[in-house]
Amino acid sequence: MPFGGSPWDYRRTVSRTEPRRLYRSTDDRILAGVCGGLAEHLSLDARAVRIAFAVLAFVGGTGLILYAAFWAVVPQRVGESDSARPRDRSHRRRPGRPDFIALCVLAGGIVLLVRQSGLWLGDAFVWPVLVAAVGVAIVWQQADESQRRRWAASARAPLTERPARLIAARLAGGVVLVAISVLWLLVSQDGFRAATRGLVAVLVAVAGLALLTGPWWWRLVRELSDERWARIRAQEKAELAAHLHDSVLQTLALIQGKANQPREVQRLARAQERELRSWLFARPQPDGTQTLSAAVEAAAAEVEDMHATSIDVVAVGDAPLDERLGAVVAAAKEAMVNAAKFAGVEQVQVFVEVEGDRVTVFVRDRGVGFDPSAVDKDRRGVSESIVGRMSRNGGAAIIRSSPGQGTEVELNMTRAAQ
Amino acid sequence: MSDPTARPSVFIVDDHQLFRSGVRAELGDGVDVVGDADEVAAAVELITERRPEVVLVDVHMPDGGGRAVIEAVAAVDPDIRFLAISVSDAAEDVISVIRAGARGYVTKTISGPELADAIRRVADGDAVFSPRLAGFVLDAFAGAEAPVVDPELDQLTNREREVLRLIARGYAYKEIARQLEISVKTVETHVSAVLRKLQLSSRHELTRWAADRRLT
Numbered sequence: 001m002p003f004g005g006s007p008w009d010y011r012r013t014v015s016r017t018e019p020r021r022l023y024r025s026t027d028d029r030i031l032a033g034v035c036g037g038l039a040e041h042l043s044l045d046a047r048a049v050r051i052a053f054a055v056l057a058f059v060g061g062t063g064l065i066l067y068a069a070f071w072a073v074v075p076q077r078v079g080e081s082d083s084a085r086p087r088d089r090s091h092r093r094r095p096g097r098p099d100f101i102a103l104c105v106l107a108g109g110i111v112l113l114v115r116q117s118g119l120w121l122g123d124a125f126v127w128p129v130l131v132a133a134v135g136v137a138i139v140w141q142q143a144d145e146s147q148r149r150r151w152a153a154s155a156r157a158p159l160t161e162r163p164a165r166l167i168a169a170r171l172a173g174g175v176v177l178v179a180i181s182v183l184w185l186l187v188s189q190d191g192f193r194a195a196t197r198g199l200v201a202v203l204v205a206v207a208g209l210a211l212l213t214g215p216w217w218w219r220l221v222r223e224l225s226d227e228r229w230a231r232i233r234a235q236e237k238a239e240l241a242a243h244l245h246d247s248v249l250q251t252l253a254l255i256q257g258k259a260n261q262p263r264e265v266q267r268l269a270r271a272q273e274r275e276l277r278s279w280l281f282a283r284p285q286p287d288g289t290q291t292l293s294a295a296v297e298a299a300a301a302e303v304e305d306m307h308a309t310s311i312d313v314v315a316v317g318d319a320p321l322d323e324r325l326g327a328v329v330a331a332a333k334e335a336m337v338n339a340a341k342f343a344g345v346e347q348v349q350v351f352v353e354v355e356g357d358r359v360t361v362f363v364r365d366r367g368v369g370f371d372p373s374a375v376d377k378d379r380r381g382v383s384e385s386i387v388g389r390m391s392r393n394g395g396a397a398i399i400r401s402s403p404g405q406g407t408e409v410e411l412n413m414t415r416a417a418q
Numbered sequence: 419m420s421d422p423t424a425r426p427s428v429f430i431v432d433d434h435q436l437f438r439s440g441v442r443a444e445l446g447d448g449v450d451v452v453g454d455a456d457e458v459a460a461a462v463e464l465i466t467e468r469r470p471e472v473v474l475v476d477v478h479m480p481d482g483g484g485r486a487v488i489e490a491v492a493a494v495d496p497d498i499r500f501l502a503i504s505v506s507d508a509a510e511d512v513i514s515v516i517r518a519g520a521r522g523y524v525t526k527t528i529s530g531p532e533l534a535d536a537i538r539r540v541a542d543g544d545a546v547f548s549p550r551l552a553g554f555v556l557d558a559f560a561g562a563e564a565p566v567v568d569p570e571l572d573q574l575t576n577r578e579r580e581v582l583r584l585i586a587r588g589y590a591y592k593e594i595a596r597q598l599e600i601s602v603k604t605v606e607t608h609v610s611a612v613l614r615k616l617q618l619s620s621r622h623e624l625t626r627w628a629a630d631r632r633l634t
Contacts, residue, residue: 310527312549312550312588314549314550314552314553314586315553316553316556316557316560316586317557317560349549349587349588351549351553351583351586351587351588353556353583353586355560362587364587364588364589366588408587
């Protein structure tokens with residue numbers, strides 16, 4: 001094979017399950033992938049196809065017309081991204097800048113050759129047509145659906161506006177080129193006055209047509225957008241219904257079954273409320289890292305579920321979770337468990353604050369409280385898992401409590417240097 | 419300090435019948451419920467007619483929600499006070515209702531006696547900050563990046579911050595006063611000052627700061 005690898009191998013990997021259709025190639029392409037696609041479809045060497053087109057181009061320009069027709073009619077392969085294919089760089093032809101320049105030079109050479117060969121239809125005709133062809137090619141390429149899709153994919157990268165603006169600029173350029181060539185053609189064929197007269201006639205005809213069919217077009221556009229909105233709404237409604245069915249309706253059914261167990265009903269209702277809340281007001285982190293406030297909320301949810309105590313978390317600021325903050329979350333959870341188990345209240349308040357590199361968590365209840373100087377061994381073990389854990393990780397914990405006054409656990413930690 | 423024997427007149431605006439009757443039952447004799455409404459237009463008409471001391475208004479309703487009610491009534495009768503109530507967690511919604519003129523925000527999980535107390539407080543002209551609202555406000559006024567146009571309004575004093583932190587930690591006004599060794603009246607003054615700043619501050623991110631503030 002003249003190519004570095006064997007093009008046959010990778011062509012066979014193309015899916016055989018669906019009927020073979022002619023596509024323009026996205027990988028093996030120089031201009032629009034017509035030849036590459038044809039070669040793939042006919043199991044021929046792409047170079048042979050290209051040479052055939054080039055030769056045909058000299059037979060009255062048949063090759064060029066054929067190529068343009070294929071370009072216009074044959075869709076580009078979509079769905080099968082470049083990375084899904086075997087990575088064999090030697091077959092992947094993407095027209096870079098040098099390629100593009102070479103192509104222009106080649107095209108210029110062909111044009112001049114044809115001009116010398118007597119097949120020329122006259123300067124006044126061919127040049128404007130060529131300019132128009134370039135303009136049309138640019139416009140069509142922009143309209144190419146798969147091309148747009150690829151831009152949409154790349155538009156997820158930070159510079160969102162660039163591709164859209166690029167598309168608009170190219171479109172405008174193409175339209176201008178076509179307009180210039182039309183004018184040029186008219187002027188050079190009939191002289192300026194005839195050209196303006198013709199232009200006016202065309203404009204009048206277009207305006208008349210627009211007037212006649214305008215309302216119909218307008219309605220068509222309106223109906224299309226209405227239909228799209230309706231579809232989006234229906235989709236959203238279906239999603240909402242599905243979610244409510246999976247969560248709220250199931251929970252309501254459970255609650256009805258356990259109506260004589262108030263604690264269980266409360267637990268179910270709290271869990272459902274939390275789930276619905278997080279679904280409605282979720283603050284997803286773009287990079288998927290877990291954050292301190294989310295971790296504390298998750299810990300609170302777990303304790304709520306286990307001990308049927310309502311825990312209210314208020315968070316100010318946030319920070320990504322690391323080892324030290326993980327220790328803070330564990331200590332806070334221990335404090336919540338203590339409050340839920342021993343305080344004898346239904347409500348525990350948790351406050352998380354991140355201010356610069358200082359992280360503070362308060363867990364407070366208005367329960368029975370205790371005398372910290374007279375704790376028994378058992379309770380000291382529990383407080384060890386709060387105070388000890390915090391000091392081992394370079395933080396501090398303060399436990400304030402007195403009988404009948406409730407308990408408050410304060411956790412302090414300095415964030416690790418970023 | 420609010421007088422526990424006073425019976426302020428209250429009007430309830432909420433689009434859920436279940437909730438309105440629930441609140442009436444929960445409030446009991448502590449307050450005088452003079453009426454309720456389930457939509458913005460009817461609420462505005464009845465409120466301006468019956469002139470209650472306090473309107474308990476739901477943040478989320480069709481046709482503009484609590485905010486629309488507050489703005490429409492305030493244009494006619496600026497003496498009527500509002501207390502926002504909601505199940506919502508969305509900080510932007512809550513802050514925007516406060517900025518429209520509500521004197522406080524409580525969540526619907528609040529107990530009957532606590533709600534009655536909050537209504538009395540609002541009737542007395544004080545501000546009512548639930549722990550959650552205190553958290554929202556601390557969040558809104560944090561961050562040094564925001565341009566400070568008017569330091570009087572765009573920043574919290576250290577004392578105000580301390581008071582808000584204690585509210586967010588679940589302290590009642592009386593407990594805050596004891597903790598900071600100040601009078602309950604002073605606590606109320608600080609809270610009212612914070613409410614004023616919240617309503618008048620020009621910090622644009624008060625309504626849409628959430629994304630910038632997260633993950634400092």
